Amino acid sequence: ASEPATDAPSTDAPASDAPADDAAPADDAAEGDLPTIGVCIYKYDDTYISTVRQALEAAAEGKANLILNDGKGDQATQNDQIDLLIEKGVDVLLVNMVDIGAAQTVVDKIKAADIPVIFFNREPDAEVLKTYDKARFVGTNAKDAGVIQGEIIAEMWAADPALDKNGDGTMQYVMFQGEPNNPEAIARTEWSVKTAEEKGVKTEQLELQIANWDTELAYQAMESWLSKHGDSIEFVIANNDGMAQGAVNALIAAGYNTGEEGAKVVPVVGVDATDAAKELIGAGKMSGTVLQDGPGMANAIFALAMNVAGGKDYLDGTDYQYDDTGIAVRIPYQAYKG
Amino acid sequence: MSDNKYLLEMIDICKQFPGVKALDNAQLKLRPGTVHALMGENGAGKSTLMKCLFGVYIEDGGEIFIEGKKVHFDNPRQALDNGVAMVHQELNQVLKRDIMDNIWLGRYPKNMGIVDQKTMFDETKKVFDELDIDVNPKMKIGRLSVSQRQMVEIAKAVSYNAKILVLDEPTSSLTQEEVEHLFKIINKLRDKGCGIIYISHKMEEILQISDEVTVMRDGKWVGTKPASELTTDKIIQMMVGRDLTNRFPPKTNKPGEVILEVKNLTATYQPSIQDVSLELKAGEILGVAGLVGSRRTELLETIFGIAHHSQGEIILHGKPVNNKDSRYAIKNGFALLTEERRATGIFGGMSIKFNSIIANLNHYAKAGVLNDKKMDGDTQWVIDSMNVKTPSAKTQIKSLSGGNQQKVIIGRWLLTDPEVLLLDEPTRGIDVGAKYEIYQLIIDLANKGKGVMVVSSEMPELLGICDRIAVMSNGRLAGVENTENLDQEKIMKLAAKYI
Amino acid sequence: MDKTIDKKNIGEWLLNYSLYIVLGLMIVVVIIVDPRFLTLKNITNILSQASTRGILALGVAGLIVLQGTDLSAGRILGVTAIVSASLLQSTTYASRMYPDLPALPLIVPMVVAVIIGAVFGLINGFGVAKLHLHAFIITLGTQLIAYGVSCIYIDRPPLGAQPIANFDERYTKFVTGSIKFGSVQIPYLIFYLAIVAVVMWFIWNKTTLGKNMFAIGGNPEAAAVSGVNIVKNIMIIFLISGILYGLAGFLEAGRVGSATSNTGINYELDAISACVVGGVSFSGGVGTIPGVLIGTVILQFINYGLNFIGVNAYLQYIIKGLIIILAVSIDVRKYIAKK
Amino acid sequence: MDKTIDKKNIGEWLLNYSLYIVLGLMIVVVIIVDPRFLTLKNITNILSQASTRGILALGVAGLIVLQGTDLSAGRILGVTAIVSASLLQSTTYASRMYPDLPALPLIVPMVVAVIIGAVFGLINGFGVAKLHLHAFIITLGTQLIAYGVSCIYIDRPPLGAQPIANFDERYTKFVTGSIKFGSVQIPYLIFYLAIVAVVMWFIWNKTTLGKNMFAIGGNPEAAAVSGVNIVKNIMIIFLISGILYGLAGFLEAGRVGSATSNTGINYELDAISACVVGGVSFSGGVGTIPGVLIGTVILQFINYGLNFIGVNAYLQYIIKGLIIILAVSIDVRKYIAKK
Ligand SMILES: Nc1ncnc2c1ncn2[C@@H]1O[C@H](COP(=O)(O)OP(=O)(O)OP(=O)(O)O)[C@@H](O)[C@H]1O
Ligand SMILES: Nc1ncnc2c1ncn2[C@@H]1O[C@H](COP(=O)(O)OP(=O)(O)OP(=O)(O)O)[C@@H](O)[C@H]1O
Ligand SMILES: OC[C@H]1O[C@@H](O)[C@H](O)[C@@H](O)[C@H]1O
Numbered sequence A: 001a002s003e004p005a006t007d008a009p010s011t012d013a014p015a016s017d018a019p020a021d022d023a024a025p026a027d028d029a030a031e032g033d034l035p036t037i038g039v040c041i042y043k044y045d046d047t048y049i050s051t052v053r054q055a056l057e058a059a060a061e062g063k064a065n066l067i068l069n070d071g072k073g074d075q076a077t078q079n080d081q082i083d084l085l086i087e088k089g090v091d092v093l094l095v096n097m098v099d100i101g102a103a104q105t106v107v108d109k110i111k112a113a114d115i116p117v118i119f120f121n122r123e124p125d126a127e128v129l130k131t132y133d134k135a136r137f138v139g140t141n142a143k144d145a146g147v148i149q150g151e152i153i154a155e156m157w158a159a160d161p162a163l164d165k166n167g168d169g170t171m172q173y174v175m176f177q178g179e180p181n182n183p184e185a186i187a188r189t190e191w192s193v194k195t196a197e198e199k200g201v202k203t204e205q206l207e208l209q210i211a212n213w214d215t216e217l218a219y220q221a222m223e224s225w226l227s228k229h230g231d232s233i234e235f236v237i238a239n240n241d242g243m244a245q246g247a248v249n250a251l252i253a254a255g256y257n258t259g260e261e262g263a264k265v266v267p268v269v270g271v272d273a274t275d276a277a278k279e280l281i282g283a284g285k286m287s288g289t290v291l292q293d294g295p296g297m298a299n300a301i302f303a304l305a306m307n308v309a310g311g312k313d314y315l316d317g318t319d320y321q322y323d324d325t326g327i328a329v330r331i332p333y334q335a336y337k338g
Numbered sequence B: 001m002s003d004n005k006y007l008l009e010m011i012d013i014c015k016q017f018p019g020v021k022a023l024d025n026a027q028l029k030l031r032p033g034t035v036h037a038l039m040g041e042n043g044a045g046k047s048t049l050m051k052c053l054f055g056v057y058i059e060d061g062g063e064i065f066i067e068g069k070k071v072h073f074d075n076p077r078q079a080l081d082n083g084v085a086m087v088h089q090e091l092n093q094v095l096k097r098d099i100m101d102n103i104w105l106g107r108y109p110k111n112m113g114i115v116d117q118k119t120m121f122d123e124t125k126k127v128f129d130e131l132d133i134d135v136n137p138k139m140k141i142g143r144l145s146v147s148q149r150q151m152v153e154i155a156k157a158v159s160y161n162a163k164i165l166v167l168d169e170p171t172s173s174l175t176q177e178e179v180e181h182l183f184k185i186i187n188k189l190r191d192k193g194c195g196i197i198y199i200s201h202k203m204e205e206i207l208q209i210s211d212e213v214t215v216m217r218d219g220k221w222v223g224t225k226p227a228s229e230l231t232t233d234k235i236i237q238m239m240v241g242r243d244l245t246n247r248f249p250p251k252t253n254k255p256g257e258v259i260l261e262v263k264n265l266t267a268t269y270q271p272s273i274q275d276v277s278l279e280l281k282a283g284e285i286l287g288v289a290g291l292v293g294s295r296r297t298e299l300l301e302t303i304f305g306i307a308h309h310s311q312g313e314i315i316l317h318g319k320p321v322n323n324k325d326s327r328y329a330i331k332n333g334f335a336l337l338t339e340e341r342r343a344t345g346i347f348g349g350m351s352i353k354f355n356s357i358i359a360n361l362n363h364y365a366k367a368g369v370l371n372d373k374k375m376d377g378d379t380q381w382v383i384d385s386m387n388v389k390t391p392s393a394k395t396q397i398k399s400l401s402g403g404n405q406q407k408v409i410i411g412r413w414l415l416t417d418p419e420v421l422l423l424d425e426p427t428r429g430i431d432v433g434a435k436y437e438i439y440q441l442i443i444d445l446a447n448k449g450k451g452v453m454v455v456s457s458e459m460p461e462l463l464g465i466c467d468r469i470a471v472m473s474n475g476r477l478a479g480v481e482n483t484e485n486l487d488q489e490k491i492m493k494l495a496a497k498y499i
Numbered sequence C, D: 001m002d003k004t005i006d007k008k009n010i011g012e013w014l015l016n017y018s019l020y021i022v023l024g025l026m027i028v029v030v031i032i033v034d035p036r037f038l039t040l041k042n043i044t045n046i047l048s049q050a051s052t053r054g055i056l057a058l059g060v061a062g063l064i065v066l067q068g069t070d071l072s073a074g075r076i077l078g079v080t081a082i083v084s085a086s087l088l089q090s091t092t093y094a095s096r097m098y099p100d101l102p103a104l105p106l107i108v109p110m111v112v113a114v115i116i117g118a119v120f121g122l123i124n125g126f127g128v129a130k131l132h133l134h135a136f137i138i139t140l141g142t143q144l145i146a147y148g149v150s151c152i153y154i155d156r157p158p159l160g161a162q163p164i165a166n167f168d169e170r171y172t173k174f175v176t177g178s179i180k181f182g183s184v185q186i187p188y189l190i191f192y193l194a195i196v197a198v199v200m201w202f203i204w205n206k207t208t209l210g211k212n213m214f215a216i217g218g219n220p221e222a223a224a225v226s227g228v229n230i231v232k233n234i235m236i237i238f239l240i241s242g243i244l245y246g247l248a249g250f251l252e253a254g255r256v257g258s259a260t261s262n263t264g265i266n267y268e269l270d271a272i273s274a275c276v277v278g279g280v281s282f283s284g285g286v287g288t289i290p291g292v293l294i295g296t297v298i299l300q301f302i303n304y305g306l307n308f309i310g311v312n313a314y315l316q317y318i319i320k321g322l323i324i325i326l327a328v329s330i331d332v333r334k335y336i337a338k339k
């Protein structure tokens, strides 16, 4: 397996290196002089993605015109938006695919219009991207979040024998998976448990629920699992913090994880390090999460986009590097335990 | 089984509805080439018997023979295919479609799988010419007046060329002229050997058109006699099971001061009434006569305020009133009994209680909260004083017969204690016994000093109970006369004045 | 003869209580599969989960009685949940939406939520009563509008669309607290639902408004002639529905512990299903409050019970679909006119 | 006097063409904001994007004419999209769903999709015609069932719920190809929609089935006493809707280039909106094929046009809501009886 390209700088990747800065200063430049960048977001109100989007907008301020599109969680809608952006003649396309399965169709469309494209966050098959020499990917290494979760789990399990409530030496856990066919969700589900096992934790899955990244759905499922399994649940693993939060809220309502001295605890881990999750971790109601660096990803995307819009090579003048696919830039995850 | 003397035999038909035994060994035997009148009070089971024949209902027991062959229809399609056609008491039409689409519904003529509009048009025209109906077959049926729609319904039934034609109150909204016309058609069909079952509450018609009469009471067969042996009184006696000497109660009311003045009333959305002026006195019964589409209904609706007027005034007790909608009208002391009971009268799924009190809620409410006791009391009053035949006050009104439904709605309006009652065809589809009761009620109301306007297509009825009669012609008022100065012929002349 | 009457009576009885029978059967099946289900805790869980949905359904029910429907219910709940949540974040939470907002009395955000719900309700009512739009259309419009408003409200720089969470303790307690009766914990939420249900029962059965509602739903034209102020009454019923959505939104955010622009999505489908399963008819003029409640509980029971016995998530959809179809198929038998 | 008549005539004319006027105005606004909009390519884009949606709407329209609706349309499209996609993966694609499946003639998966759609359509029709369920309820049930089926179909070991993608070239060409007329590229999809529309127009206007449909929708009792076989006709109309959903699903997967269990979600709301914006009335018995088409185009234009002039995504929801309300408000004026 390939290691993530941890040496790529993220948060401090200087956007000022981008070629757009060589152009006239933003304030007296007519809008038309700035490069136009078409951005397709898979779903505007996704928590994590909207951090990326906001950071992207901040980065583009005065340097480029962003045309943002909301795919509304529907690939057909996104295809339509790409048609439109092509027709508008944007200089670069940034695509956060709804359904990576449609990547070939999307790449073909864009290739026919000869517009450079950077996919991000939701990762299409590298073979597909390679059919177009102007396609790149910026994202994470999907499995890493799961690996880090697994490490957090193993560490906690080893540190506190009381977590094995029934003392059978096995960690009985419940799992919340994001979407059914999202590669990040699948990898996190798989690698969190695999890593914990590799580190010597025996595991048993009591339940798995696909909760579409959604707090409310996770809350409901957790509530019924709690009454079904009671104290037998020893760990909650969630593909993201939204669902982790739902689980925590259900636990609190059932008298667990109140953060008070002596209260019963079922550890919950998530991914994303949203502010809400960090607050819960600080209050002792949640155990850990994995930081996904949204602004870092936005800066990387933007730097590459400005380069190619200015006719330069994608990585020109940046510290980013491709991983062994030769076309993907990886932003690393970090553990967050408070 | 039986010889072919009869075209149709219905033997020992039984039909039970929740709470009602609608048919209890009912009988009907129809000879070819005759008109067979089916008589009975409201709720006697006439329509139910015919619906069993037509496959709308399925009888619980009994046998049906057509030309000696035992039949059983599960749906109207089978009845139609076996030579039975029917004009239903309720107008069953698709108002948003045109006339031809309605007439050929269920049997569109086709040409290589495509509906043949031209044949439809030509055939419709033919039928209409035969029946002297002068409307464009391509018109939306919803734009016709009720009586025109009824004529179309009859035309449709006739066009099936059925052996057996059932007419369930076909003339309830027809004018004299149209009735005459219908009778000509019926006679033609009879001569061709058809059997016609004719249901009506209009006694004159029955004796004029029918060869035999079957009378039903409470779902049971009472008797079948040749019409020649019968008189109105005899029929009535069979129907109600007792003597009923007079068709109209004695007129005891005395018109007094003018309470309502209508001045130069013209409706906003034309074609409708134009420049109508008339007066209504306290204790007076004012009839409104006219041909189909002469805008009698619109006159009442405009006075009541559910239709708007652009010019003119409505003056009650010398003060102009502005009935902006039915609430104002009710507050100002008006009541309107509508013409189409099912569409605009009853709340079918609701109880008799609900239907009785709904126009009068303000009387039972304190700060919006209702007083159940008062409501129950008033409901009982409606049932008692209107003589409503019902198992209980909780019964859904739609399971009552038409006449009993009508009584509940009249009761509803009386509860609001109105000063001016606008009654649009108050006795449509109501049997003689109940009619008498309603006439009596109208006269009682007049005796109490109320003003009553009655729209009716039955001229004998208008002549029988009204003090004066206003005749509408094509949206205008053709004249108002004292009843003693009028007869059917004079009314007809006035009715044609602006045509 | 006696026997057939008996049979018929039993048939009628079965029909009249079909909903209870369906619910009972489902409970029995769940208990057979997993006897651990038989705890009071599971019942209070289901009831408290049904609470906000029940309130929503009670709001929608009146609109169905009026021959309408409401596609916006869920999104209105969403926007009111978001706003109440944003006004009740813990003052110690650094990245809260309004950093300078003091701790408000609970009633303030509740009233704000109710007012927002009411405004949406009035817009819907206006569309139906004044613009003569079918409820499906105006509420489809307000569904989109409410969602847009939620997103714009929640999605602010620099972080974008974050869930609004970390609530003031008083709020959480008010919503998720419970009273102990002997050994039984009864969640406040159940009481809130009960109070709303009683109020709604009273309105439906004992007031002019209720009668008018059934009149308009049963036969609008007859109502118009009978002196019912159609516009006003429709507006009030929609207003009430909006108020209930606001209340449900206020409670839902507290119950779930956070609010996002996704809160409330598709709740209206559950609410409408609950009404229809509970015997409120789309043809208007028919429905009861206990029916709506039992419908809500049946639906919630499907979700909870299937999860409890560990039915595969995908299969759950299919089973839920089948049970809804079954329950309503039985219920409509009551109204099918005998031939 | 003459003047008022003129005024009235103009008013009526405006009403009759209101949809075209609304569309025209929107186009003008977009062009004013961004004159670059004025290219043929934008028009063919909108039309081809409207194609699968239009086919779906044409299926739904008949059900609305029957006083019904269809909440399952989107999910049925989804399941048929998934199945056609799974039968048409490129044979060179290693992780395709059926590794041993040879390249099928295009007609086979299309027929399979149509049959699956037809089966769902028949279930819906059975629910309405035989079980006497409101269309809302039976289609809510089949919506859930279709979704469950999609998930189960797609989610197979060892890979789990992967999107089904990498299609056979012939499929992609058949769906996304286009014909050149002079300098204009006309996508095949526009022709497919046109063909379906013509067939449906013929059925609605020239066949007994169509006339019966309007009669049943306008007054079911009238149809019944005229000997129309209500059950059969309702079933056939639902069957046709299912066939169209299947066809739309087949095209949609090819158009998008992939199918997942999410494909088709909420499409029914757009389809229903298109119908209603296009003048198909929920009260039944009213509607035209050109109306449905123009409704579809208006909705697609809203999506496309607002994006084109760069309106904020969240604001788009609000604007779309407002336009739907506006368009239908104007359209219903035609039918409001004036007294
Ligand atoms: N669908 C139904 N459900 C329940 N009861 C019904 C139904 N149809 C008719 N009835 C009842 O059956 C009885 C006979 O009604 P029917 O309509 O046949 O009377 P009718 O003789 O035609 O009266 P009218 O002269 O008023 O039309 C009445 O008591 C009526 O309430
Ligand atoms: N010739 C006509 N052409 C089109 N519409 C008509 C015509 N005549 C009447 N109508 C419509 O039919 C309806 C019934 O007319 P109206 O009720 O005023 O007539 P009427 O004299 O009361 O007849 P009836 O005795 O049948 O009640 C009205 O809505 C009217 O607009
Ligand atoms: O695809 C959407 C998902 O992307 C993940 O990276 C993130 O952790 C999730 O919270 C969700 O946003």
Ligand SMILES: [Mg+2]
Binding pocket: B046, B047, B048, B089, B168, B402
């Ligand atoms: Mg009758």
Ligand SMILES: [Mg+2]
Binding pocket: B146, B296, B297, B298, B339
């Ligand atoms: Mg009239």
